[in-house]
Amino acid sequence: MRIFVTGAAGFIGSNLCDRLLADGHDVCGWDNFSTGQSGFLDEALKNPRFRLLRGDNLDFCDLAAGMAGCEMVCHFAANADVRRGFEWPERDLQQNTMATFNVLEAMRKNAIRRIAFSSTGCVYGEAPVIPTPEDAPFPIQTSLYGASKAACEGLISAYCEGYGFHGTIYRFVSILGERYMHGHVIDFYRQVKEHPGFLTVLGDGSQRKSYLHVRDCVAGILYSTDFGDSLPTNGKFRIFNLGVDDFCSVRQSAQWICEEMGLTPEIRFTGGDRGWIGDNPFTYLDTGRICGLGWRPDFSIRDAIRSTVRWLAANPWAVKAAR
Amino acid sequence: MRIFVTGAAGFIGSNLCDRLLADGHDVCGWDNFSTGQSGFLDEALKNPRFRLLRGDNLDFCDLAAGMAGCEMVCHFAANADVRRGFEWPERDLQQNTMATFNVLEAMRKNAIRRIAFSSTGCVYGEAPVIPTPEDAPFPIQTSLYGASKAACEGLISAYCEGYGFHGTIYRFVSILGERYMHGHVIDFYRQVKEHPGFLTVLGDGSQRKSYLHVRDCVAGILYSTDFGDSLPTNGKFRIFNLGVDDFCSVRQSAQWICEEMGLTPEIRFTGGDRGWIGDNPFTYLDTGRICGLGWRPDFSIRDAIRSTVRWLAANPWAVKAAR
DSSP, X not given: OEEEEETTTSHHHHHHHHHHHHTTOEEEEEEOOSSOOGGGGHHHHTSTTEEEEEXXXXXXXXXXXXXXXXXXXXXXXXXXXXXXXGGXXXXXXXXXXXXXXXXXXXXXXXXXXXXXXXXXXXXXXXXXXXXXXXXXXXXXXXXXXXXXXXXHHHHHHHHHHHHOOEEXXXXXXXXXXXXXXXXXXXXXXXXXXXXXXXXXXXXXXXXXXXXXXXXXXXXHHHHHOOOOSOOOSSOEEEEEEESOSOOEEHHHHHHHHHHHHTOOOEEEEOOSSSSSTTOOSBOOBOOHHXXXXXXXXXXXXXXXXXXXHXXXXXXXXXHHHXX | OEEEEETTTSHHHHHHHHHHHHTTOEEEEEEOOSSOOGGGGHHHHTSTTEEEEEXXXXXXXXXXXXXXXXXXXXXXXXXXXXXXXXXXXXXXXXXIIIHHHHHHHHHHHTTOOEEEEEEEGGGGBSOSXXXXXTTOXXXXXXXXXXXXXXXXXXXXXXXXXXXXOEEEEEEEOEEESTTOOSSHHHHHHHHHHHOTTEEEXXXXXXXXXXXXXXXXXXXXXXXXXXXXXXXXXXXXXXXXXXSOSOOEEHHHHHHHXXXXXXXXXXXXXXXSSSSSXXXXXXXXXXXXXXXXXXXXXXXXXXXXXXXXXXXXHHOHHXXXXXX
């Protein structure tokens, strides 16, 4: 199948491209390189079944032209900076909500009806049910990132109803592993590199989070995606949480990072039960739906964190380049 | 209190302005008159505490300037045409989602933190729980209108979390009564006026819907709005369903309309369990939360429908002007 991947040079997008190519698909990668790294596509670019287009989802005409001839879209481009959303409120709206609308309209223009979308566990806000299932109570958004991703989900599901699209939404926990360049592991890693004596952690360290290795993430997506040749006329909309059946505290994860680095800095907590406004003190998704299909992650949270630290250690350029 | 009302010349907005003025508030009405009717503000304009500004929510600078000096925003401007959303997919995104973002940013610029928002029961999609409570399962959108209103709710709740806003969301069933100019009552009324022998009804007539009279709607909003002078620094986000504790079939409602008109047309059903793509075959909201505050609607569904027909009969210009 010929697949159009937005955010192809991103963390998850580039891992997805590699795996799609390995599985024999043709891939057209699309990225504006605002945060994407061309180096992440070095392997893909050696493959004659891969084509790379540089472009922005907000340029509708280019996007629609780029998609021509594809049969499916994996829409993985996004602003993924949850924490700084309130410093720049238009960003999530533009780069996530408006961008997704353009992707859907470009698909409609090209008669492409199959889409996989990278959403997030943030859409649950501070979920009243933990572990949180896909049909948790009507969410109350606590971040502009979560609000924008929920808006994207709403658009995709309406397109399934109104235009016969076939959409699969993946709500991720935080993803770790090779090519990870944004989040607490890199923050902690960089701090400890700069001053091995101490590590400053936002909050009181009690926040509980769940993590998934990017290889498990991509495997979960491919495991549950329907690549069948024909699609029924009426639309279909599916949602899967993607994560491990576990969580850890920020304190634990700081310890694992330091362990892997072979250092024992003093950990200084800034205090409070969350790291920033909109930070969710407890994220843990119920993955029963996708596990019911037979998928299982290979990496524990600890292994995912330690593997990420090893990748950072082997790629100092990434630590330097990371936002 | 000085209150900024968007959609002031609209159906619900103009009724709200009248009621706010009657309660002694100062009101600044804002409307782009795309569907608003200046005649709806005839009474308000006689009141020295009312000021009318013509402007569009998509013109951010005008909007922010117009809001200056107000203490609260009632954001009631919207594209309210659920049915034709898939014919013009950009409309709900622009006039609802983007417009609401502008309203929120204009508030932030003016240090206004209090907002009441007209949402809709459509945000529940085809709810698996009926009557549907505010914390129903995570919704799956079936219309672009519902998707856009859910996106607005997400933005407002994130602004409450991130910027200390105080937001109250009202999820309405369909509203009827004086100044009603869009929906099935006017469609049926116009048809029977044009050809008293028959009435064509979309679907098989079995769709079950709930309706609320606009006077009850406005009363419910004012009943549950906190007009207190001071606001705590941390934000607060509340959601209320607004409706009657009842529903009726489209067949019944057609009969009540014809009864009130004194005519007995043959009713012809087009067939199928819904009137159009995205039509919800059963809408019935659980209003226990707002009723728990002591509010009760005065109008039954039948009375609301008959009162609407009487208003249409007394205002033939409205029937002519209605979309």
